[in-house]
Amino acid sequence: MYRQARLLGVLLLLQVVAMVGLGVWLFSRFDWDRAMKITSGSGKINVQTIDGPWLEPLVRALLFAVYFLGPVVLLLLAGLGFVLLRRRGWMLASVAQALIMLACLFFYGASRPWFAYALIAYSIFMILLLNSRSVRTVVHRRRLTPTEARPEIARGE
């Protein structure tokens, strides 16, 4: 029964690894040598030297970090929860997927880089998996027993 939870945990951790890897790759595309040259001078920064297209990769990497740092932390906690504690972390994982999807669909709405599509595809897969009967039966075993009163259907009288 817990194999399903562990598998889910592994898939979540894989998502963390992929996103961290993406972040590292984005930061690595920035020309750090040039940045070092600017900042290690006499303490004066020429505004014209920092204003240019060479800064775009840094902006892109920083935005990526802003959008996805929160979800990555949630995914990490959820993944570890599933792997180590077997059943915890469903809500964290679901919220993280929602945040990732929102970021990909709205913040990257206009520019939408290639990795946004990959993230969307993986998130769709994870959303379906998290909401699948087998996973939810395992993780919500106690809480989802239907105890609520069923409403009646009326047509008039």
Added chain:
Amino acid sequence: MANEESVDARTAEALLRRFEPVIRFTKGEWFYPMDCEPYVDACSLWVARPDEDAVCVVPAGELTLEKLAQQPEDTTGAVHYLKIPNPKEDENRGRRARRSHTNPDWPKETFRAGRGRLARVGYISRLADALFSLMLLARGRVPGGDVEGGRVLYGRYMEEKQRFTYHGNVVRQDGWIVLRYWLFYAFNDWRSNVFGANDHEADWEKIFIYLSDSESGEVRPEWVAYAAHEETGDDLRRRWDDPELEKVGEHPVAYVCAGSHATRYFRGEYLTELAFPLPRAISVVRRILRRFWYVTLRQYAADEYREKSYEQFTIPFVDYGRGDGWAVGPGQDREWDPPRLMNPVPPWISEYRGLWGLYTRDPFQGEDAPAGPMYNRDKTISREWFDPVGWAGLDKVPTRAEELEVITGRQAEIEERRDLLRSELREKSGRLKALGMDAEATRDQSHLSKLHENQTRHIKELSGEVETLRAQLSDDEVLAESLEDHAESLRGGERPPAGAHIMHAARPVSEEETHAGRVAQLWASISIALVLVTLILIIAYERSHLLSALVFAIAVFAFIEAGFRRRLTRFIVSLNVALAIVGALVLLEHYFWSVIVLAVLAVGLYILWENLRELGR
């Protein structure tokens, strides 16, 4: 009725009085069960013909039960209906009477929904509720003045003397003695006074008690069935020895909901959904999507997924059966008056097929008054009248005295069938063996190949028949054993669980939901208005980011709502599903041709794989 036997009036009255129910009302109820005669005396009788204005055929003050039975001016398509006099119209006509006569001091108490009414249903429902109210302007509805008319009519009746009357009828059907308590209310004010779904003049509700003849010759109460809205079948009834069935001596206790007069077994507040059928096309699409989601994608469903033969849109309302108001019945503060007997069936029941109150021409019929105990609104005979046993799903249940007799008869029947099956099986087995030998003898002989083919086909057919017979025999053996065990337990005095027949019991909502917090209630009251104002502000000031702003605002409202309703999990799932659908569309749009190519490639590879497998065999 062909399948019913009537019971003489004296016996009927004695039985009705012996088991008459105790009814507990909700505080603030305006209308209690009354004798229908003073109601009819106060009403006028109208006839509505297709595409014509309704005509008054008997004015108020001249109508009697006898006249009602004559159903004058009946033609094809005509709908007869009663109409409660409108006190304002009376005043306009100059019929001013004493003040106490025109404006009775009634009701004594007003209904209070209490905290949490709106907090119990979600945005969609609240919005649908608002639309539903608006829709009432377009469809037929009972005018507000009619509630006042009902109040005045009933107030005068109660000012004269407080009387509580039921209409009783007793019949025998399929071994059962059915006591039918028909409760007549002057008005159903569920919408006007209790925030419910509908109003209509007149309301006929019912409580049935099912008795059987015991071995000692005494009658024995076995089941009761309380009517609630249009529910029928097993869920309606409770066994007499069910610990959940409240009784005062031999009198079952019923809780009547304020305004709607739906009758319940437990005190509390019930979520009742008013259902509207969806258009056929939408229904088909919804069914396909549901199947794809729950079966193909194996997504989680809180209730077990079931294919529905029809799809409907529902708006939830609350039915208040608190039982904190007046109690009517034996040993209570207010006792029943002698019942109006309907044994033999009086002509005003059997001959008057019209409605007992205003006909509003409402296409959903919710605002049209009901027909009498014997008829449906379309003038067909109602099931609870011609088949009271089947109405509560008791047609498959023998009385206690009949149980062992039914089992013995069934056992004899099964034994007889098993003998027949055995002999048929012996005969067919013998033929099968003979055919088997024939087929063995004709195998691998070229001149007998045609014969062999026929023999093989016959063997296959016969083998199938023998298999079916063996399965039937085996099923019958198991059934016979089960019947024997069941008979044994019945002989030992054991009874099956009292609630075993109930699939979906109507139960009140939990205490927790009933007493929603003050903030939750405040939020529920203002949220729809807030949503609308926010939408207007976004359209006015954030038109450049319209989509994003709308999505953000809706998400924030939905999140707050889910928090108050303790449904965060459901909210997250819904949000994720919506995002996944949008994401899938974005992927499809971006990779449209790649998806098509991949799909074609996958189909091609599948066909290739199948063909190669066939080659390899």
